[in-house]
Amino acid sequence: MSAEVTLLGVRHHGPGSARAVGAALERLRPDVVLIEGPPEADPIVGLAGDKEMVPPVALLAHAVDDPARAAFWPFAAFSPEWVAIRYGLDAEVPVRFIDLPAAYTLAADRPDPDGGVPGGTSPSDGAEAQGAAAAVALDPIGALAEAAGHDDAERWWEDVVEHRAPGADAPAPFEALAEAMGALREGGAGAGRRDDLREAYMRGQIRAARRAGHRRIAVVCGAWHVPALAQMPTVAHDRALLATLPKKVRTEITWVPWTHRRLSQHTGYGAGIASPGWYHHLFAAEGDPLARWMTRAAGLLREEDHPVSSAHVIEAVRLARTLAVMRGRPLAGLTETLDAVRSVMCDGSDVPLALVHDRLVIGDALGEVPEAAPAVPLQRDLARLQRSLRLTPDPQDRERDLDLRKENDVARSRLLHRLRLLGIDWGTPSRSAVNSTGTFRESWRLRWEPEFAVRVVEAAQWGTTVEAAATGRAVERAARAVELGELTALVEQCLLAGLRDALPAVMRVLADRAALDTDVAQLAGSLPALVRALRYGDVRGTDSAALEGVARGLAERICVGLPPACTGLDTEGAAAMRRSVDEVHAVIGLLEDAPGEDGSDALADRWAATLRSLALREPSGGPATGVPGLLRGRAVRLLLDDGRMDAAETARRMGLVLSTANAPADAAGWVEGLLSGGGALLLHDPLLLGLLDGWLAGVSDEAFTDVLPLLRRTFSGLEAGVRRTVGERVAAGPLGAPAPAPTGPATALDQDRADAALPAVALLLGLPGTAPAHRPYRVVGPLRHIPRQADRRGA
Secondary structure (H helix, E strand, O other): OOOEEEEEEEOOOOHHHHHHHHHHHHHHOOOEEEEOOOHHHHHHHHHHHOOOOEOOEEEEEEEOOOOOOEEEEEEOOOOHHHHHHHHHHHHOOOEEEOOOOHHHHOOOOOOOOOOOOOOOOOOOOOOOOOOOOOOOOOOHHHHHHHHOOOOOHHHHHHHHHHOOOOOOOOOHHHHHHHHHHHHHHHOOOOOOHHHHHHHHHHHHHHHHHHHOOOOEEEEEEEHHHHHHHHOOOOHHHHHHHHOOOOOOOOEEEEEEEOEHHHHOOOOOOOOOOOOHHHHHHHHHOOOOHHHHHHHHHHHHHHHOOOOOOHHHHHHHHHHHHHHHHHOOOOOOOHHHHHHHHHHHHOOOOHHHHHHHHHHHHHOOOEOEOOOOOOOOHHHHHHHHHHHHOOOOOOOOOEEEEEEOOOHHHHHHHHHHHHHHHOOOOOEEEOOOOOOOOOOOEEEEEEOOOOOHHHHHHHHHHHOOOHHHHHHHHHHHHHHHOOOHHHHHHHHHHHHHHOOOOOHHHHHHHHHHHHHHOOOHHHHHHHHHHHHHHHOHHHHHOOOOHHHHHHHHHHHHHHHHHHHHHHOOOOHHHHHHHHHHHHHHHHHHHHHOOOOOOOOOOOHHHHHHHHHHHHHHOOOOOOHHHOOOHHHHHHHHHHHHHOOOOOHHHHHHHHHHHOOOOOOHHHHHHHHHHHHOOOOHHHHHOHHHHHHHHHHHHHOOHHHHHHHHHHHHHHHHOOOHHHHHHHHHHHHHOOOOOOOOOOOOHHHOOOHHHHHHHHHHHHHHHOOOOOOHHHOOEEEEEOOEEEEOHHHHHHO
16 A cells, blocks of 8 residues: 655745645644654654743754854744644654755855745745745746736735635645646746755655655645655655765754744844734634734734724724725735724824834744753753843843842843853843943843854853853953953953953953053053953952052053154044043043052042143144144143143133144144033133134134034034023123123012012922021022022031
């Protein structure tokens, strides 16, 4: 008695195909189910029946010697292959994968992660994915749709397959589709070499099932392959093809979670399904899927404070069905549904519709795999930490604030920093909505991506736990670091991650490199990271004392070498050096201490002396002989802000720089450096504003054209209020005189009304006494009261 082989050609991730496969298997009752997929997964296919296995999930295969060489085979609940797997497990019949083994796929120099597998948009599977690639000369779905008189292939496929309910004759649609694919392949849409190899291997697996004594064999594969599997060539023919395969590589395979969002991506490890959330709804919804979809859309919009009622749902369903009739479709598809949502629920706006598309049409469903699934020790340690720290992987962006004074939050912070060292950017530092300048708070944006499973396997070479792997990776990065800035940033990361075992090795490399590095720009760029690292000892409980000597040594060398390093810089070099100077100035105070035993100045004093030296180095014989004006002006501003230079000296230096003896471009750069920290000093010191106005008015027409872009850039960086007030002062003139007092009705003061407000103001300020007779205020304008200076000090 010969075996009966039924070929069920499908489109991967199609809900209509999935329903048809389920109905056909129930009718055929096969004694073995063969599925397109990697045979290495046969030993773990039984995990798909575990109650903890929740799709979307994916098979992950990787080369043992090179984990970066990996491939995924994604499955969703609406994937025909997943339905076939679950049928076989529930019916207790063997389930086998029959595609080309992953050991051959990964043997290629650049493996195709989607190579014709259930989740992939294979370049050879034109019948299974929209937009077939170069391996197929024709798009089968497009050709079939065109033959049926449709210009939209995707909409035609939805009408004839995805929206179709299985009928009494369940295999009939597969027979019709097989006939159509056979006609297309005979008409010139030939298979590529990769398809030839895959189909030869599949035929060999079908023969093996026959030899094993199976009589009712069901094969679930891409519809494009059905004609090649129906026509069995000789065994010698297939063996000759397979003899050309490359040498196998040793592989490991497991189940990993997947997401609907990744299924929607056409690149990388996606599947190119434009609407996985919509497809899942069509497959899972009971009753009328359109009404249930509209109800979900209304609920989502209401959560986002859009005024959507049940009447909107009823009208949207009616409109979608009307559009389907007008467009000649048997049922309302995604296009009609979204058109109705836009018109009825979104008032014609695409902004709320984009929310519906992102959350419902695509969706953020994240699958789950059981603990029994094979995993490297590092993956198990990561899963243990996720459970103990209550950090659940989520495919959506989640903001998380950590209080580093709490032990659990410190552990969470260390885990996220360790993963970043390993290249697993589950969390990225973000700006908190809560303004805080302290070091006890960290803000993170968390988002879990399926590809992290590959990176975990890659990182397993560094250790079996997250801490050990991060330590090994840090030591390796230190040995390979080229620039000093890389090492200081690595030290900061090690402290943030709490890697005590990695710090000694990294610090040795840092000390050696810092002693030999003579590039002041690199030294200046490295110091801030070291000083920031020194701050973590108080909050995180890490010992950062070893950093202090290196940091002080860098600071001393910067103080000595900065003035010569700033001489003769061009515009771009001066701008880069200004940023370095600002960063060093911001952290130098954290290293300040008392004078040493030899009577040497404190570090802050030495830094101030360095800034004075910068301010004095004016070009005497051209730009190459001095410090650029941008840096000289910035040095003056930093000294002024620190109280180490008074306003009179600043005005004197400004007058010298803005004199006609200096080049206008250099003077404009000096002004930019002076004002880059904020322009409020122009408002508080009319003399400075007058000097600037006088210089600008005296610049020649030719020079004015040259310096105008620089001046526009300088003043565009000032606060809007400062720019407006400066303009008013210049328009009012003369700039050397005090600002005129406001005139008009607004200056009239109603003393009785002002006195009536005093009790409330005193209560707000927490001042004793509310009686107007004891008025501790000076009235400076209508309803504007401030305490007198003596009373403010007393309060």
